[in-house]
Structures are given as structure tokens and as C-alpha cells.
Amino acid sequence: MIGRALRLPGIVVGLAVLVALVVAAAGAPLLSRHGPTEQALREGLRAPSAAHPFGQDRLGRDVLSRVLHGARVSLWVGTLAVGVSVTIGMLVGSLAGALGGIVDDLVMRLIDILQAFPGILLAIAAAAALGPSLLNVVLALSLIGWVGYARLVRGQILVVREMDYVHAAAALGARPGRIIFRHLLPNVLAPVIVEASFGMAGAIVGEASLSFLGLGTQPPTPSWGSMLNEARNYLLVAPHLAIFPGLAVMVVVLGLNFLGDGLRDLLDPRQ
Amino acid sequence: MKRYLARRLLLLVPVVWGVSTLVFLLIHLIPGDPVEVMLGETALAADKEALRKELRLDLPLGAQYVEFLEGLTTLNLGRSLFTRQPVWDTIRAALPATAQLAVAALAIAVAIALPLGTLAAVKRNTAVDRGAMFLALLGVSTPTFVLAPLLILAFAIGLGVVPVSGRTGPASLVLPALTLGVGMAAILSRMVRSSLLEVLRQDFIVMAFAKGLPRRRVVVRHALRNALIPVLTLLGLQLGGLLSGAIITETIFAWPGLGRLMFQAIQSRDYPLVQGCVLSIALTYVLVNLATDLLYSLVDPRVRHR
Numbered sequence: 001m002i003g004r005a006l007r008l009p010g011i012v013v014g015l016a017v018l019v020a021l022v023v024a025a026a027g028a029p030l031l032s033r034h035g036p037t038e039q040a041l042r043e044g045l046r047a048p049s050a051a052h053p054f055g056q057d058r059l060g061r062d063v064l065s066r067v068l069h070g071a072r073v074s075l076w077v078g079t080l081a082v083g084v085s086v087t088i089g090m091l092v093g094s095l096a097g098a099l100g101g102i103v104d105d106l107v108m109r110l111i112d113i114l115q116a117f118p119g120i121l122l123a124i125a126a127a128a129a130l131g132p133s134l135l136n137v138v139l140a141l142s143l144i145g146w147v148g149y150a151r152l153v154r155g156q157i158l159v160v161r162e163m164d165y166v167h168a169a170a171a172l173g174a175r176p177g178r179i180i181f182r183h184l185l186p187n188v189l190a191p192v193i194v195e196a197s198f199g200m201a202g203a204i205v206g207e208a209s210l211s212f213l214g215l216g217t218q219p220p221t222p223s224w225g226s227m228l229n230e231a232r233n234y235l236l237v238a239p240h241l242a243i244f245p246g247l248a249v250m251v252v253v254l255g256l257n258f259l260g261d262g263l264r265d266l267l268d269p270r271q
Numbered sequence: 272m273k274r275y276l277a278r279r280l281l282l283l284v285p286v287v288w289g290v291s292t293l294v295f296l297l298i299h300l301i302p303g304d305p306v307e308v309m310l311g312e313t314a315l316a317a318d319k320e321a322l323r324k325e326l327r328l329d330l331p332l333g334a335q336y337v338e339f340l341e342g343l344t345t346l347n348l349g350r351s352l353f354t355r356q357p358v359w360d361t362i363r364a365a366l367p368a369t370a371q372l373a374v375a376a377l378a379i380a381v382a383i384a385l386p387l388g389t390l391a392a393v394k395r396n397t398a399v400d401r402g403a404m405f406l407a408l409l410g411v412s413t414p415t416f417v418l419a420p421l422l423i424l425a426f427a428i429g430l431g432v433v434p435v436s437g438r439t440g441p442a443s444l445v446l447p448a449l450t451l452g453v454g455m456a457a458i459l460s461r462m463v464r465s466s467l468l469e470v471l472r473q474d475f476i477v478m479a480f481a482k483g484l485p486r487r488r489v490v491v492r493h494a495l496r497n498a499l500i501p502v503l504t505l506l507g508l509q510l511g512g513l514l515s516g517a518i519i520t521e522t523i524f525a526w527p528g529l530g531r532l533m534f535q536a537i538q539s540r541d542y543p544l545v546q547g548c549v550l551s552i553a554l555t556y557v558l559v560n561l562a563t564d565l566l567y568s569l570v571d572p573r574v575r576h577r
Contacts, residue, residue: 113289117549118508118556119515122293125549128537129300131308205414209519212416213534228416232523235420235435236428242420254412261408 001266010262014197017255024071032065037220045238055240057230063240066222067248073216073223074252077134077207078200081141085203086196088142089149090185096150097157098180107150114147120206127215137216141206145199152195156188190267194260201256208249224249275568279561286557294550295339298326298542309352309540322352326543348550349543351536358547362529368438369528372451372521373513375444377506379452380459387456388463393490395468403460410457415516419450419523436525447524451516455509462505467498500571507563511556 005011024031034052040060048055054063096107114122123140130136160166166183174182210216211225219226224245231241301308306319306328326349327335342348348358391403426446427435434443470476471494479489517530525531533548535541 109285109289112286113293116286116290116557117293117553118511121515121518121549121552124515124518124533124537125294125297125545126300128545129297129542131302201412208414209416212519213522213537215537225416228420231420235423239420239424239428242424246417246420249417250409250413253414254409257408257412 005262005266008262008265010258010260011266012262014255014257014259014262017252018259021071021075021252021255024068025075028065028068028072032062032068034062034065036065036069036222037061038065045234045241047238048240054244055238057227057238057241058234063227063244066227067224067244070222070224070227070245070248071252073134073211073221074204074207074249077137077141078204080138081145081203081206082196082199084138084142085145085199086149086192088146090153090188090192092146093150093153094157094180094185094188097154098161098176098184104154107154111147111151114144117144120144120209123206124210124213124215127210132215132218134217137207137210140210140215141203145203148199149192149195152191153185153188156191157184160184160187194264194267197256197260197263201253201260204256205249205253272568276565279564283557283561287554290553290557291340291343291550292336294546294553295336297546297549298328299332301542305542309542325350343550348547351544352541353539358544361532361544362547362551365527365529365532368526369514369517369521369530371444372447372517372526372528373510375448376451376455376513377510379448380455380509381506383452383456384459384463388460389467389490389495391460391464392467392471400464404464407457407460410453411461413454415450415454415520416523418453419446419520422446422449423523436523438525438527443524447520447526450520450524451513454516455513458509459502459505462502463498466501467494470494470498473497500567503570504563504567507560507566511552511559514552514555 028036038061040056043056043060044058046052046056046060052062052064054067057063057066092107096104117125122144126143127136127140130139161184166179169179169183207216208223208225208228211223212229214226214229217223217226227245228242228249231238231245234241298305306323306326307314310319310322323329327338330338346359348362350357351361354361387403387407391400391407394400423435423446426433432442433445435446437443467490471490476489476494479493480486484493514529517526517528518533519530520526521528521530522534529548529551533545533552536544536548
């Protein structure tokens with residue numbers, strides 16, 4: 001399995017990007033020579049130089065250091081939002097799929113309602129009401145995030161639950177909880193893992209979007225989204241302010257999408 | 272068809288009710304005293320009481336809810352806290368700009384995705400296919416707030432051929448439409464490719480080739496027309512997504528539509544207006560999806576009998 005995985009370019013590229021993101025986030029203070037909030041007002045908006053490879057922002061802060069520290073926010077929110085969403089989604093989806101009946105009906109109607117809000121709209125609205133903080137960003141993204149996993153798991157459960165070995169377990173007197181956790185869930189993990197890597201990309205874009213709109217991290221904490229928002233006013237004189245955090249978002253999201261595509265090739269034998 | 276239509280409309284009822292309920296609850300998500308959040312801590316007690324009365328926050332939750340739903344049936348969404356205009360009037364004024372942007376973005380997306388996806392499918396597993404699909408993945412991975420500054424740098428500042436922002440004529444539509452359209456084109460072209468590959472495997476295509484029809488004719492007349500049916504559904508879903516994407520894009524380009532209105536409402540904590548915007552976007556999305564499904568069932572009668 002590992003050998004086959006390493007021959008898929010998507011997985012290799014995706015893992016490389018993920019490792020780079022973790023290294024950037026964990027090693028941010030070591031990798032940058034300047035603090036992310038260290039100001040040098042006289043050097044505001046300076047272009048990239050040897051001392052500041054990514055240039056300096058309006059307050060003379062080192063953009064490289066801010067991009068590296070921004071990776072912490074992205075990784076933190078991405079991991080947490082996907083973790084919460086997957087947990088809730090798997091729990092709700094497996095209950096709906098395994099129990100059926102009115103539970104299933106109620107869950108599906110709730111999902112219909114939540115999916116009537118396109119894209120990130122509900123997260124924006126929730127974050128606007130809850131007030132800006134990193135925890136609220138995670139809450140807002142999880143509010144819509146779990147739905148996709150719940151649908152996926154429910155659909156898989158409906159297929160798996162008719163398999164002979166599940167009927168055999170039930171005939172032997174296994175309780176519903178044991179059937180769900182021992183027999184059903186392990187068999188629906190593969191598509192969930194694929195979905196989670198796309199979901200991580202989505203959550204990172206979601207956090208950046210909310211921070212871009214001023215609903216995420218608050219100054220002076222650097223986030224790629226808020227950096228891009230600040231950069232808007234200086235596109236003409238200091239394009240580097242937009243280019244570097246923009247590239248960071250693109251590379252990370254592209255890497256995670258590659259990883260998702262690769263994992264799908266690896267784990268889904270139908271394609 | 273009539274029965275299908277009736278069933279679809281009936282299914283709409285719980286969704287619309289649920290969406291309205293969530294939007295109603297939004298104002299109660301605000302931690303602490305919502306009136307204080309909207310007016311600021313220094314507001315006079317009399318002003319706070321007046322607003323509390325106006326927003327019906329002095330009533331019990333159940334009564335507030337009933338009043339909210341009653342208001343909805345007459346499109347009464349309350350008044351903006353700042354302009355004092357009725358929320359619905361403000362939203363209606365912003366709709367044409369957003370509709371124009373959405374249609375332009377859609378046109379750009381289709382214009383890019385159709386040839387790109389078709390080319391990739393026809394040249395399957397060649398460098399052309401891989402190149403096209405890499406471009407598509409790149410497009411999917413570039414959020415609007417990253418693409419927009421890059422486009423502004425290249426076309427507005429670098430070449431100077433279009434304005435940086437505002438709504439001042441056809442030229443000013445180019446960059447915002449491109450920003451929204453490119454991301455959509457990326458998703459669509461992947462769909463066109465996979466859908467076309469699916470159809471190209473069918474017997475009637477093999478038959479058309481066996482008959483000796485020219486390749487181009489088979490692909491365009493026989494395969495593409497059938498492949499576009501699932502693409503249509505995605506297009507409907509995407510159109511609704513455009514409205515959400517427009518929140519950021521319209522803000523960046525100062526495009527005076529629904530998205531920027533919502534952003535401004537969030538910034539000024541004008542919650543009745545935020546509620547109105549969220550509700551309009553969600554309901555538009557629901558209706559567009561319904562319209563797409565109906566169109567789908569017209570194009571492909573098999574759908575109705577499922």
C-alpha cells in the first residue's frame with residue numbers, strides 16, 4: 001500500500017506540501033529572523049530585500065515571518081474544523097444510516113436546510129453574529145462542515161449494512177452500537193479520509209475568507225486572509241504584500257487537493 | 272410532469288421554513304445583549320430601548336418568531352439600522368448589479384470549461400489532458416481573494432486596460448466576472464471531462480464511429496449534447512455558489528451588489544440587513560436549484576420516473 005502510494009504523484013506532492021506547512025507552522029519562530037509583530041515604521045512597505053526576503057508591510061513588519069506564523073492559524077483552524085466536522089458527521093451519518101426511520105428523516109431534512117445556504121454563506125453569517133475569534137471561526141466552519149461527511153457516511157452505511165457479515169453479526173446478537181462501531185464505520189473510512197483532505201483545503205480557504213472579511217483572526221495576529229485584506233490598499237506600491245500570502249494559500253490548497261485526488265486513486269478501486 | 276412539479280414544490284416547504292428559522296435565530300447567536308452590540312456600549316438607554324422595541328427583542332422568543340414569519344410573508348424584513356430604509360428595498364436595489372455579475376461570470380466559466388473539458392476528454396491520458404486538468408486544479412485551488420489582487424495587478428495596474436474597481440460600464444465588469452468565472456470554470460471543466468468520457472464509452476457512440484462519421488461530428492453532435500446534462504445540474508449549483516462568492520469579490524472590486532451590501536452590513540453590525548441578505552441569497556439558491564432540476568427533467572425525461 002505504501003509503495004503504491006509513493007508512486008502516485010498526487011500523494012507525494014500533497015504530502016510534501018503538508019509537511020512543509022507543518023514545518024512552517026512549528027518552526028515559524030526559528031525560521032524567521034524577525035518577530036511577526038515587530039514593527040519598523042520607517043521601513044514601511046519596502047520591497048523584498050536580503051534582510052526581508054518577502055518585503056515589509058505598512059508597519060515595517062517582516063512579511064516572511066508573518067506568512068510563516070500565518071501557517072499556524074491555517075493549520076490550527078484547518079485541523080480543528082475538519083476534526084470537529086468529521087467527528088460530528090460520522091456520528092450523525094452513521095446513526096441516521098443505521099437506525100433509519102424517523103431519525104434518518106429528521107437528519108436528512110436538517111441537512112437539506114443547511115445545504116440550502118450556498119458555500120460559506122452560513123459560516124460568514126454565524127461568524128458575524130458570534131463575533132471575531134479563532135474559536136468562532138472553527139465553530140462557524142464546523143457548523144456547515146459536518147454535513148458533507150454525514151451524507152457520505154449515511155450513504156455508505158446504507159450499502160454496507162445490507163452486507164452478509166453485518167446480518168451475521170446481528171444474528172449473533174450484536175448490539176446496534178457494536179455493529180456501528182465494529183462493523184460499519186471501519187468500512188466507510190476510506191471515502192471519509194479522501195473527503196477530509198479536500199475538507200482541510202476548504203477549511204483553510206474558509207478561515208482565510210473569514211479573516212479577509214475581518215471575521216477571523218484579529219490584528220496583530222497574522223493570518224493569510226487578513227494579510228491579503230491589508231494588501232488590497234497597497235497593490236500599486238507594494239504588490240509583494242498580496243503576492244506572498246496569496247501564493248501560500250494557493251500552494252497549500254493545491255497540495256491538499258492533489259493529496260485528495262491521489263488518495264481517491266489509492267483508496268477507491270472503482271475508478 | 273405535473274405530479275413531479277407538485278412533489279418538488281412540496282419538498283420546498285420544509286427547506287424554506289428551516290432556512291427562515293435559522294436566519295431568525297442568527298440575531299440570537301450574538302453573545303450578550305444584541306442591542307448593545309449593534310449600538311455600542313455608550314449608547315443611551317432610551318435609544319437601546321427604542322431599538323429593542325423595534326426589533327421586537329422585548330417580546331418572548333415565541334412571539335418574536337411568529338412576528339418574523341408573518342413579516343416574511345409580506346416581504347417585510349424590517350429596516351436597516353443605519354439608513355432606516357426598508358431592508359427589502361435596499362436588497363432589491365442591489366440585485367441587478369449582482370445578477371449582471373453572475374451572468375457574466377457564468378458565461379466566462381462556460382466559455383472556458385466547454386473547450387477545455389472537451390479537449391481533455393478527447394485527448395485522454397495525453398500531455399494535453401494532464402495540462403488541462405492541472406490548470407483546472409490550479410483554478411479550483413485559487414480563492415477569489417487571491418485571484419482578484421493578481422488580476423488587478425496584471426490587467427488594471429500593469430496593462431491599464433480595465434478599471435481597478437467600481438461599476439462604470441462594461442470594462443469594469445471584466446475583472447470581477449473573471450475572478451468569479453475562473454474558479455467556476457475549473458470545477459466545470461473537470462465535470463465536462465468526466466461526463467464526456469462516460470458518454471464516449473456508450474454503445475451509440477461506438478455505433479456512430481462504426482458508421483464512419485467524422486470524429487468531430489461524433490464528439491460534438493452525439494457525445495457532447497448528452498454529456499452536458501449532468502453539467503447543467505452542476506451549473507445550477509454553481510450559480511448559487513456564485514452569490515456567496517460574490518460577497519468577497521464584490522467587496523474587492525467595490526461592485527455595488529448584494530455581496531458587498533452584506534459585507535457592509537456585517538461591518539456596521541446592521542443585523543436586520545445581514546439577515547435580509549442571507550435570506551435572499553439562500554432562497555435564490557434554493558429556487559435556482561429547483562429551476563435547474565425542472566429544466567433537467569425537461570431535457571431528460573428519465574429523471575421524472577426515478
